Each structure stands twice: as structure tokens, then as C-alpha cells.
Amino acid sequence: MVPCIALSKGRLEKAAIDFFEAEPLVDKGRKLCIETNRYRFIFAKGIDVATYVEYGIADLGIVGEDILLEYQPDVFDLFPLSFGQCRFSLAGKPGHIVTGPKKRIATKYPNITLNYFRKRGESVDIVKLEGSVELAPVLGLADAIVDIVETGSTLKENGLVVYDDIRPISARLIANRSALKVKREVLKPLLERFQEKEVGA
CATH class of the missing domain: 3.40.190.10 (Periplasmic binding protein-like II)
Structure with a gap:
């Protein structure tokens, strides 16, 4: 066989x-x-x-x-x-300040995202999306996103910047x-x- x-x-x-x-x-x-x-x-x-x-x-x-x-x-x-080869990154609008009690994070990867923030000692609300998560901070659905970043061009074209590189994959x-x-x-x-x-x- x-x-x-x-x-x-x-x-x-x-x-x-x-x-x-x-x-x-x-x-x-x-x-x-x-x-x-x-x-x-x-x-x-x-x-x-x-x-x-x-x-x-x-x-x-x-x-x-x-x-x-x-x-x-x-x-x-x-x-x-x-x-x-690419990386998981936390990204959002340049200079965005979270005013609410909790960050709201949009992502296709809730488990990876929760583990990342848990290690930072932070509690966050997860918004699970299946499509283009870059839209979430642009339209005000979320404070930031966790997603796979390869070249960073999609983030740049949508006016977003990387806050933190979580890990290479x-x-x-x-x-x-x-x-x-x-x-x-x-x-x-x-x-x-x-x-x-x-x-x-």
C-alpha cells in the first residue's frame, strides 16, 4: 500500500x-x-x-x-x-489606547490568544472571526487582533501596526x-x- x-x-x-x-x-x-x-x-x-x-x-x-x-x-x-515561515502577532491601530475595563481581541485563534494574554497576566474578551480579522479594529469591533503575519503588507494597507510578535511558526x-x-x-x-x-x- x-x-x-x-x-x-x-x-x-x-x-x-x-x-x-x-x-x-x-x-x-x-x-x-x-x-x-x-x-x-x-x-x-x-x-x-x-x-x-x-x-x-x-x-x-x-x-x-x-x-x-x-x-x-x-x-x-x-x-x-x-x-x-511566518509569525503570530498582536496588532492594532497606531497609538490606540484601551479605555474600557478589558481589551477586546479579534482572532481566528482563541486558544492561542487566551494563552498569550494569560501569560501576561491579562484578562481579555475574545471575538472569534473566520474572515479578515484586520477589519475588526478598523471598524471598532475590537481593540486589537491576534493573527498570522507573513510580510505585514495586509496590516499596513489597513492602517494597522504590530504591537508584539508572539512567536514564529x-x-x-x-x-x-x-x-x-x-x-x-x-x-x-x-x-x-x-x-x-x-x-x-
């Missing part, structure tokens, strides 16, 4: 496809499941990649570290990859716990290939 690898759609997709340059993935169109001579690939949203790996549908997955930090799926976090290679044991010999060459490529990156 060929190894099954789940890849994140979106910002990590191109880099993941480039890693498997010998596989016919570039012209995959809208296909979400592709089988080649060596691997089977599943394309899904980041959180779904983690779920497919956790439940053994996929043996390995490439996912953003944000998914692992926020949702804490039951998978092996094997090692970081050299692409998908990158793409991660994850594995199903059982697959690492049961399919060890099948997965070993692929894991070695990942490690060799990362060392040479």
Missing part, C-alpha cells in the same frame, strides 16, 4: 507541491485526491489535514504550526519544515501515531527524503 499524504490547501499548498516535484500535482486542477505510482495525496483545509492524519486516513501530513497550537490534534509532530510534518509503527518500513524512505531536503534547504 502506498503512503497517503495529506497536504494543506491555501498558503502552504504551492510549497508542498514543489517538494514533490516529480509527482503530477502541478496540474491537478480541482482534484482533492490524487494517486501516483509512489503516493496517494489528499488536499484539504489545514484543520482537516490534521483530522485525516489523526484518524489514520492519511499516514503523514503537512500542516501549519498554527493548527497544532490551536487545536492540539492527537498526532506526532515530527519536525519543522523550511517553508511556511512554520509548516510542520505530522504523522499518524499507529502508521509510524505499522508502516515504519514503508514510510522510512519518505521521512529520510524529507530530512535530507530540509538539511539541504
Whole structure:
């Protein structure tokens, strides 16, 4: 049985496809499941990649570290990859002063945000958003946001600045716990290939 690898759609997709340059993935169109001579690939949203790996549908997955930090799926976090590098940041309007008793923070990542402020000894109200969180401070919904920042251009274009860089993140290679044991010999060459490529990156 060929190894099954789940890849994140979106910002990590191109880099993941480039890693498997010998596989016919570039012209995959809208296909979400592709089988080649060596691997089977599943394309899904980041959180779904983690779920497919956790439940053994996929043996390995490439996912953003944000998914692992926020949702804490039951998978092996094997090692970081050299692409998908960005950071979690706290951002808002320049010189904005919070006048209420509590900061209101908009984010797609409530658990990461609460942990960050808890370590600072601060209590905050979380506004959970799924779309463009940059709108929240602009329209007065929140005092600040916690989000992934890559270049900072989206913040700048919306008149926001970074208050604090929370932590760097990158793409991660994850594995199903059982697959690492049961399919060890099948997965070993692929894991070695990942490690060799990362060392040479």
C-alpha cells in the first residue's frame, strides 16, 4: 500500500507541491485526491489535514504550526519544515489606547490568544472571526487582533501596526501515531527524503 499524504490547501499548498516535484500535482486542477505510482495525496483545509492524519486516513501530513497550537490534534509532530515561515502577532491601530475595563481581541485563534494574554497576566474578551480579522479594529469591533503575519503588507494597507510578535511558526510534518509503527518500513524512505531536503534547504 502506498503512503497517503495529506497536504494543506491555501498558503502552504504551492510549497508542498514543489517538494514533490516529480509527482503530477502541478496540474491537478480541482482534484482533492490524487494517486501516483509512489503516493496517494489528499488536499484539504489545514484543520482537516490534521483530522485525516489523526484518524489514520492519511499516514503523514503537512500542516501549519498554527493548527497544532490551536487545536492540539492527537498526532506526532515530527519536525519543522523550511517553508511556511511566518509569525503570530498582536496588532492594532497606531497609538490606540484601551479605555474600557478589558481589551477586546479579534482572532481566528482563541486558544492561542487566551494563552498569550494569560501569560501576561491579562484578562481579555475574545471575538472569534473566520474572515479578515484586520477589519475588526478598523471598524471598532475590537481593540486589537491576534493573527498570522507573513510580510505585514495586509496590516499596513489597513492602517494597522504590530504591537508584539508572539512567536514564529512554520509548516510542520505530522504523522499518524499507529502508521509510524505499522508502516515504519514503508514510510522510512519518505521521512529520510524529507530530512535530507530540509538539511539541504
